[in-house]
Amino acid sequence: MSDSDCIPAHQPLELSINGQRHQLQVAPWMTLLDLLRDQLDLTGSKKGCDHGQCGACTVLRNGQRVNACLTLAIMCDGDCITTIEGLADDERLHPLQQAFIRHDAFQCGYCTPGQICSAVALASEGRALSRAEIQEGMSGNLCRCGAYGNIVAAVEEALPQMIASDQGGPRA
Amino acid sequence: MIPFAYSKPTDVAGALQLAGPDSHFIAGGTNLLDLMKENVAQPQRLIDITGLPLREVTATASGGLSIGALVGNAELARHPRIEADYPLLAQAILAGASPQLRNMASSGGNLLQRTRCAYFYDSAVPCNKRAPGTGCPARSGLNRNHAILGASQHCVAVHPSDMCVALAALEATVQVQGPAGSRQIAFADFHRLPGEQPERDNTLADNELITAIELPAPRFAEHVHYLKVRDRASYAFALISVAAALRLEGERIGELRLALGGVAHKPWRDPALEARFQGQPATSATYTQIAQAMLSGAQPLAHNAFKVTLAHNAIIRALGQAQRRQGATA
Amino acid sequence: MSAQAISGQPLDRTDGPAKVTGKARYAGEYPAEGLLYGSVVSSAVAHGRIRHIDCQAALALPGVIEVLHHGNRPPMAADDEPYEDDDAADGHPFRPLFNDRVLYSGQPVALVIAENLELARYAGSLVRVEIDAGSHQTDLCAARDQGYDAPAELPKPRGDFAEAFNAAPLRIDAQYSTPNEHHNPMEPHASTVIVEADGSLLIHDKTQGTQNSQAYVQEVFKLPKEQVRVCAAFVGGAFGSGLRPQYQLALAVMGALKLKRSVRVTLTRQQMFTFGYRPRTLQRLQLGADADGRLLAIRHEATGQTSRFEDFSEHVVEWSGMLYRCDNVAMAYQLVPLDVYTPLDMRAPGAALGLIGLECAMDELAEQVGLDPVALRQVNFADSNGNEGKPYSSKALRECYEQGAERFGWERRNPVPRSQQEGDELIGWGMAGGVWEAMQMKASAKARLDADGHLWVSSATTDIGTGTYTVMTQIAADAAGMAVEDITFQLGDSSLPTAPLQGGSFTVSSVGSAVRQACQVLRSKLVTLAQARYPALAGEPADRFVVADGQLQVGERRFAFADLLQGAGDDALEVQITAEPGAKREGFACATHSAVFVEVRVDEALGTLRVSRVVSAVAAGRVINPKTARSQILGGVVWGVGMALHEQAEVDHNLGRTMNHNLAEYHIPVNADMGEVEVIFVDEPDDIVNELGSKGVGEIGVVGVAAAVANALYHATGRRVRDFPLTVDKILG
Structure with a gap:
């Protein structure tokens, strides 16, 4: 698919991040980590290796810890994501x-x-x-x-x- | 990674219909996405199979267990039936990767992990497995982590999975479904040696999908041990791993299963050898003979001769541990 | 003035809440209007010339803005000088995308700039770089005959080594080797270059020196000084990797200048293996001693690799001339040029390597003498630095030996190797000493007390995780006589008062001295001002003046700052000071010391080694914050364990390329690798080293650990492994 007009169109995605619902459009190749960091400015989740080898991108997906760098955002449709930004209760730290x-x-x-x-x-x-x-x-x-x-x-x-x-x- | 189309079918038939020469099924994605980011895998379509109904662990008529291809690695390792009846499998799974990756990785996907050979992973250098015909720099280069058994002139890579080593020892069966229907593949026949076609890791036909892994009725719930030796205490691929299972008859070996990881292009097993030691005394002297026999064909490369010694010692240790152990998981 | 000093207390990090909530932003995390993303295309060969770069397929993709390479980049300086940063090695600095020369595998040869990161990376994979490859050499051992003396000046030899060594009744002559190691901070190097409305550049860079990066950008691209500002509010680890401006900075600036748009370039983890690193070394240690273990002769020879364009040198062998008393000492240090990038200072540069040779050899000597390893070191204790002939300003190393040994239980050690076993594990106890220089650099700081009574203290230094924000706040609190809550320390901005690079464990001594002086002067100015404005205060002693709750308090009386300042016709009281190393230091040698005790458990049949217990006793002068200082030592011990057991770049010399360029196969320790680690700071008063009496703790924790592990391995198994790291294949019985 190296033809210039073949880059697949964005697809709709709905997910909940730190209790807030988001309706988004994402390219299939966007990882959950890049979605959080680049598109939603939730830079608390870190990119240390981008290959599942360091854990800096760990977030909770439906309560389970996962490497956001090896998770395609599009595959999280309907999921609940908790990031570091969602742990503290207002000003009270976890x-x-x-x-x-x-x-x-x-x-x-x-x-x-x-x-x-x-x-x-x-x-x-x-x-x-x-x-x-x-x-x-x-x-x-x-x-x-x-x-x-x-x-x-x-x-x-x-x-x-x-x-x-x-x-x-x-x-x- | 290259751009790709994405679709998410809801049943197996739908998934198979979408499959084509440049498509790839994706479940956990822990290895596939890694490979796509390195441009080692370049699918033009990803078929997300996480919506398929393949998440059940069910008892089979023969007293075994059928594990849906989408059952997560962590979930499987903590499944009560696995913990109770197949502790070797639980131990092997928990020895692999990290808690995060085990949450993500699927059972079927674990079988399809590709080698960690550094040359395979670096798309800037030659590799017969990644780009057939370009050569194998590992043979004359860095081969500390490479095969000592069953390698070919074209490839000396090793299979990286821990789970598969236990599945080999337990004689699992792989259930697959493809355009031509469904079939079963004995675990020993699922992965292959590199031979002339190092690009092929396994015997899946085009567009075949793993739907389940079937375990036979439990025969080794007590005297088992999965031993993994690696370069750090956790979160590292095996240098050598041993899945050892014994059924003892008094002080003798009633039945023996032994599979090695980190030594070959597939989990390494020798059923004839296992049969030969049936009835022998369960002693370290026997285990030493087993280790020697198991490794008699080893052909180390420039930097991995230590693996022969290590595998030898690890086999003896694992069998000894299995003998002493009483069914515990960890 | 607060009754109790804030310095010396285990204050929680002032930047802690920002870091645990994800609010702390690192260089590659600043948003910008219309931000573009750069992806670096790297060379796959180690030596050659670029014949052609085909960008057509990449540029044809919608959303790909530009592909920069040597043929179309914006103008940049041609001569060496503008590239010579504050930590440059001797020679010709690397100039990214300057010309068609390929000098090492992994060299950046193009930068793809696109509207999003994934697109930039994909487009990068479509750029075809044709290179006429030349022959290369990346193997230090194979090219050893091409070595030459390192340009760095070594201490002069003293006495007659050869004669003394040959006459010595006991002799050790051993060779050690260490591999290339990469810094691999968790945060990959990144630069976000924001083009402001006026065309000036605001750059968030991962660096240990904002002013170093600022000067580099300004000079290389010939920009006016006020057009470039470099910030680094948070740095996700560096360990030396940020001491020189790395190529992502130059590339991001090129993109921004060419496109007049904001550009971010973040390196991949693989690319983190394509610039400076700790170089592979080969070492030879010769020790001669008398029957009581007294050192009669020491010779330390080291050979390190460097690039073909720069001579990287570090202090590998000097330590052998200063840690112990010895009259006959010789040193040699050679470099071998290879088709690789130039090495770079990496946590405890030089010392982390040289002390491996020295302290392993001392262990070998202890056995030959028949003396306990601690006793051997005590016998050879040096009150002065033999290299310089100067006494130490302080050296509580004896206390390190004693307190460390006691805490560890060393007196129970059976000296016979293989004497302790539990199950399948042999247990070994080993120790080593450590040393690092206690340096001080010129540094400036500003203190500004505003009308609300809040004290703003600032300096252009950075906090790479060392605790600078916190300890500077503590130093300021004591000097200004204010509460920590009323003080903010600002750093990581090239527009702030001049600070040296953050490295070498000299930030507390250098910047801390400036902060202290600035706050002291500010306080006395405040007293003078108050006494001038309120004559009733004229007789009050200065220590009665308290700044708290936004007021000046003198006894029961309260004065609003706003009023006080208004009288002076100012909106704030401000002092800027430059602190320099004190004259007192001149006649003295200043150094930190340590003694590290290690227990290992070795499974010989499987070749595995586990570090189960470590006691690190450190003499580092006065400790400003025992909590963060302890963390520095704990981290150093982890590094030492990594050096001992895990870390090594695996280089395929046929390809001239590092192959384990990821965190799955370039192993650093994981949590499960670490046993219990105890840290002791021994009392070490020192009013000579600097006005704080503080020597710095960033490096000393690493030094000696790897040697102690190897010595413990010997004690466990009777096997000397001299080729680091001590991996399974080398330990296997």
Whole structure:
């Protein structure tokens, strides 16, 4: 399809992002990540590798953590997406966001939104309880600054709180 | 990636109707989109199959389990029947990729993962698998991660999946549907060795769609172990992996299944060898003989001779662990 | 004045809320009216000349605006000087899209500019670049005979190494090697060039020096200074990769100048492997010692790779002349030019490499002497830097050895290799020392107290994750006698007061000194002003003056700033200061030190090694923020573990190309790779190094870790692996 007039037309897409409904037109080749960042100016979800190898783009799709860089936007029709911008309740930070600050679980901050979204899902998956399980469960999110120890500490602290208040789940 | 048309059929017949020479089915997309971004895959049409009714895990008449092609990897690994009756499969799935990717990846798609060979992935350099006839730079270049068994002059790539190694050991069957109807492919016949046609990873015919993976009635729910050795503790492809399953009769091997990952263009199994060791004592001396036999045909390249030793040790370790284990998942 | 110093307290990061909510914007995230997206087309060969670039198919696509290459780019400087940035190596700097020469594989040869990113990338795949390929060499080992002495001046040899070494009763002569490593910050390099209404350029760039990038753009494209402003409010990691303006900046500016439209260029992860990196080195360590372990002779020789156009040199071998006392020392440092890009400073440049050789060799020596590795180092403790013949301004390395060893439980170590085992795992304990220079650069800062009583402190420095926003706020709070909540520190803008590149662990000492002075002067100006306006205050001592709640408070009395300032005929009180290294430093050597203790668990049958425990004891002077400083050391340890076990660029020398150019196969540690890490900051008062007494912590955490891991591997298995990283194939029993 290298003919100039063959670039496929935009197609309609409806999805909910952080509780807000969006009716959009997207080219099929647009990833969810580029839709969020370039079209909707939700730049909290980061592009670290664009190939599912770093986790910086992690968002919640219908409550499950996924790599937005390997998700075609058009395939999310009807879905509920939660990004880092949708975690705080107005000005009140999510317990994980607070724990990340308290434990200095980031430095440059670029992997942080993905780490936090990933940890929110980790809590709702309900499988990671021990330190080793948290470490394995957070290994899909690279941190080049090397904040891993503090990330684990933050997650360890916030997990019980999230499970108790069911804040691990998706926000439609 | 190149521009493509997109459609989302709601039934299998509709999906097959749309399929053509330049189309590609997409489900999780974790590997396909990656390849499209690298211009390794260049479909002109994507057929989104996530709307097809292939999400069920159901019991089969023979006491086995049928796994719909769209069942997610994470979901499958945590399925109560898989955890209870096929723990080897659960272990293998959880050893692969990351939690995010396992949420996205489908069961059918996992079978279609393409090699991580660096030359295959870099469309600026030659590769017989990606561009037949251009050559294989890995043979004389970087081949630490490459095959020690079953390679050809044309390709030394290895299959990257963990899940498939367990499926090979469990003798799964792949259900496919295509323009010519549906058929079953034994797992051992699904992936192929590179031979003269390294561009072909498997024996699917044109426009055939995987609809389900069928597991036979559980025979190895207790003494199993999936061992994966990689360059970091998690989120890395296997250097070597071993799916080991034993049925013990007293202190002897009643039945043995053994599949290796990271060694060949497909999960590596040798049913004749497995049969030969039936009735042998379940001891490390036997496991050493098994390892030697399994690797007797190994032909390492310049940088991967260590894989022969590693695979040897990993087989012994995995069988020993399987023997000691009592049905636990993790 | 606040009763308790803010410095020294574990304040949460002031930029924390912005980072955890996704509000912090990085270089490639600024929107702009009509923004265009650039995609870089790269060379697949390592050496050659471009014969032809066919852009037709790309340009035919609706939405593709331009394809820039050497044949149609806007004018740019031809001579070297404009390209020589603040961290340039000796030689001829790389000039992106300058001419038809291809100097390395991955070199940018064209830039496609389109209305959206995916289209630009697709169009890039349609650009046909025909290159007449020449022969190439990318293998340091194969070209070693073409090495020459690095242009950097080494410390003069002292004593007579050869004689002392040959006469020494105990000798170590060992060779070590390390691979190319890439910075790979999580944020890929990006530049958003916004063309303002007046035609000037506002550039959001991923950089460790906004003024470095500003000067580069201005000089390379011959623009008036006021036409170029470079900002970097948030930088998603850099570790040295932002010390030089990278090619995406030049390319984005070219696009903006040519099209008079705003352009963003973001590199792909693959392209993050196509500029500076930590170079591969080959090292030889020769140590001679007496029977008690006293060092009689040291020789450290290193060979590093460089490009054919620049001589990149770093301090690899110098550390061997300064960490221990020794009278006979010789050093050699050679470079080998290859068809590659020029290497670049990468976290603890030089030291992270040189200390691998030195500290592994010291471990080998300890065994030969029959002395505990810590004891060997204590025997050879140096009070002065032998390279310079100057005493250290402070050096609490003994305390690092002692406190680190105690916390680790080192005294329980059985020196015999293979003496600890649990199940399938052999357990080994190893240690190493670390050293890094405590530098200070000239830097400026401005303090401005506005009518609302809010203090704005600013400098053109950056915060690459180090905590600059936070610690500068703390320093300002103490110097101005104000609460943290009433202070905002501004950075990452070339229009702010001059600051050096953020690197080398010298930001606190350099910018922090300027911030402190500016705030101190501001405060005394405030007192003078108040006393002039309100005669009743004339006798009040300065420390009675408190700035809080938008007022000046003196005892029970309150004065509104607005009134105070109005009297002075100004809307704010402002001070700008330039701080320079103190004269006190001159007779002294200044350095940070560390002792790192590591436990590894090795499964020999599977070749796997797990770092289960680390204690890093650091002497870095006064710590401004123990929380963020600890994080720097924790991060450094992760880097050290990566250097020890994971990181290496895999280069196909037939193709002259790095092949594992992604984060799936270029391994950096993941969360599961890290065991428990403890950080100790030992007390190290130092009123010589700078007025803050603070030495910086960005690099020291990395140094020595890889050696400690290798030494622990030896202790676990009895196997010395001298070729880094220590991967499965090398550990396999």
